[in-house]
Amino acid sequence: MVFLHRQYRLSMFVLFLTIECIISLQLLDLVVPSYVPLGTRAQLSCRWALGPADILYSVKWYKDGREFFRHVPRDLESFRKFQLPGVDVEVSDESGSNLTLTPAVPATEGRYRCEVSGEGPLFPTVSDHADLNVIVLPDYGPIITGFYPRYRLGERVRVTCTSGPSRPETTLAWYINGKPAPSSAITHFDEKYEDLQVTKMVLDFIVTEEYFRSNGFKVKCLATLPPIYWRSNEESAVREKKVYDKFIRIKEERGSKADRVLSKAIICNSLWQNVVIVSILCFKLC
Known part of the structure; x- marks a missing residue:
């Protein structure tokens, strides 16, 4: 009976410790940027909390299941890095929970996991991951x-919008006078450039009266790679008044004909004056 009582007390003590560890050790937040531009530095953050009776054993970081960094406070070498293609820790804080990686290369891409463990005998462990x-x-x-x-x-109107090589594919969108262009007027093209993607989008429509505002209209192309890249380009055109231009040309042509008639009249008048002068001289000599 005494043995059973002691076994019961031991079981309850272990259960109490287990519940306390589970409740006390918490992983509060994991920050891994979803998108990192090639050549820039990614910053990783793992925020955790220990209870009053907890002692930190280790903070470990993994990529695709392989460990690349750890912090074990009680070890002589409390910080250790492990070689992994595309991943190298450039800066770490004293807790090992905030890391800055070296400039990103394609091999940097993957799933990152932060794992935090408490001291024994139970070594409670919490972890989380992000891509x-x-x-x-x-x-x-x-x-x-x-x-x-x-x-x-x-x-x-037939115009083409082209965005430079990217990965993943850049999203393009056309706007006419600030409003999204109708899908029936848009054609999408993709071209491969090495391992990158060149995106093109053609806008094709007929100019109607509704497009002209203040004697003109605007088209805009927007290129995006959410949530970090937004670029746009805009062009504007004015309305060509065909009747007005024709009137100007007719006026210019009429002006040119009048000038020619005037020139002929001046020449004829000059010749007539010469004839009169010659006739007078002949009359006097005779």
Whole structure:
């Protein structure tokens, strides 16, 4: 009976310790950037909390299941780095919970996990993970080609927006006078450039009266790689008044004909004066 009582007390004590460790050790927050531009430094953060009776045993970081950094306070070498392609810790704080990696390369992409453990005998452990993607931003664009400064009513507009090579594919969108262009007027193209993607989008529509505002209209191309890249380019055109231009040309042509008639009249008048002078001289000599 005494043995059973002691066994019961021991079981309850172990259960109490287990519950206390589970409740006390908490992983509060894990920050891993979803997108990191190629060549920039990613910052990782793992925020945790220990209870009053807890002692930190270790903080470990993994990528795709492989450990690349650890902090064990009681070890002589409390901070250790492990070689892993594409991953190297450049800066760490004293707790090992905030890391700055060296400039990102394609191999930096992957799943990152932070694992925090308490001291024995139970070594309670909590962890969480998040994915990091390395992206390549376009080095130019968006560029609009095929657009003219003047358009007539009923004329066809066919313009192309091109964004530079990127990874993943850049998202393009067309706007006419600040409003999204109709999907029926848009054609999308992709081109491979090594391991990157060149994105093109054609806008094709007929100019109608609704597009002209203050004798003109605007088109805009927006290129995005959410949530870190937003670029746009805009072009504007004025309305070409065909009747007005024709009137100007007719006026200029009429002006040219009048000038020619006037020149002929001056020449004829000059010749007539010469004839009169010659006739007078002949009359006097005779």
